[in-house]
Amino acid sequence: MTEVLCFDVYGSTHNQHSVTDTLEAVTGLPSPIVQDMSEMWVEYQISYSMEVTLMRDYRSWWDLTTESLDYVLDYYGVNLTDTEYQRVMEAYKHLEPYEDLANFGQLRDAGHELYILSDGNQDMLTELAENTGFDEYLTGIVSVEDVEVFKPHPKAYENIENYTDRSLEDCTMVATHTFDVAGAQAAGMKTILVNRFNVPATRLSHTPDMVVDSYAELADHLSGE
Template identity: 65%
Template sequence: MSEVLCFDVYGSTHNQHSIVDEIAAVTGLPTDLAADLSRLWVDHQIGYSMEVSLMDAYEDWRELTVRSLRYALEYYGVGPTDETVETLLAAYEHLEPYEDLSHFGRLREAGHDLYILSDGTPEMLRTLAGNTGFDEYIDGIASVDEVGVYKPHPDAYRTIEGRVDRPLEECTMVATHTFDVAGASAAGMETVLVNRFDVPPTRLGHDPGLVVDSYAELADELS
């Protein structure tokens, strides 16, 4: 396994649904509907990113986050005022990590270089990493914003080559989304699926090189 480990963030290291309580408080929706709204928000973020990539009409992740949030609010009958949107975007900057970050420390101690490789803008990723302490464990950030196309397009993964002195084939993508793992594999990367949701791990014939159920297990495997 490569010593350069590239981590997806939104939905992989950090839980996009960890702000359901904030959504409920801001919108006045009961918690179960706030959770549904959160899922719709995330589904449309991903859907929009793939749509704009196919249409060659790139908009950055913050803009797609706003657009998908406004859609989800309207869908659930909540007026998407600027104040509501800004409040929830501020909460989005404090998404909780899925696991104790000490496991990433174990990976670094074992000699691995850790990078973020994400759809997020550099500013959004720096802010989230700083707010949650993740910045203490990473060596750098590679954002698809640099190439103007989203995962799983091959160019999205090649952004890491500008951060490390290695070819893409010597870097490993670590993600929870099966489409992300498949895209990285198709681009030539080694891959790890963090299968915390126990989903079928294959996508279009691109099997992950390693399947774990947590970052704790990943650290056990690679330390």
């Protein structure tokens, strides 16, 4: 059966920590410290997104990305020039895919509809997809920018119904973050957890409909190979 597959991007299909080479180059700090900075950056992005949703104070993912980076730089006492800062943010527009994008081609060729369903704002997602070749495999790009709330708010997932003729219950969220999978399931979607980091099951009593280790495994399963 043809599936509507909705993919999270940041931390799921694309590696946010692929900016560490650039971050290390502009800061001159040792790799372990830069890795910790990157981890904190992602942590605060997600934390800020949930906080502004609860406060009903939406701002774009790009804004949260720069604000969380500013926090990390301040925390570590790092001052960047405008040029250095722009180098880091430019790297964020070219995040590396975790896996060979041919896996998504396999899913597309099997007849499935592939959407991005992400916290990122539309311009960011479109640019990243174009920069990395992901756009070749996509049916569409769905941003929470439309509804001005971030995941795991139900409206973030319900927005997919504005882009496809399927009901929410007939769409599947594919993500690596367990909170994303839990949120999608609570909203009414089917869910697939790409558990590449072998994390424990969520304690929120939401069990994914499928768990795979990679997009390659998912593609083989859904294309019948």
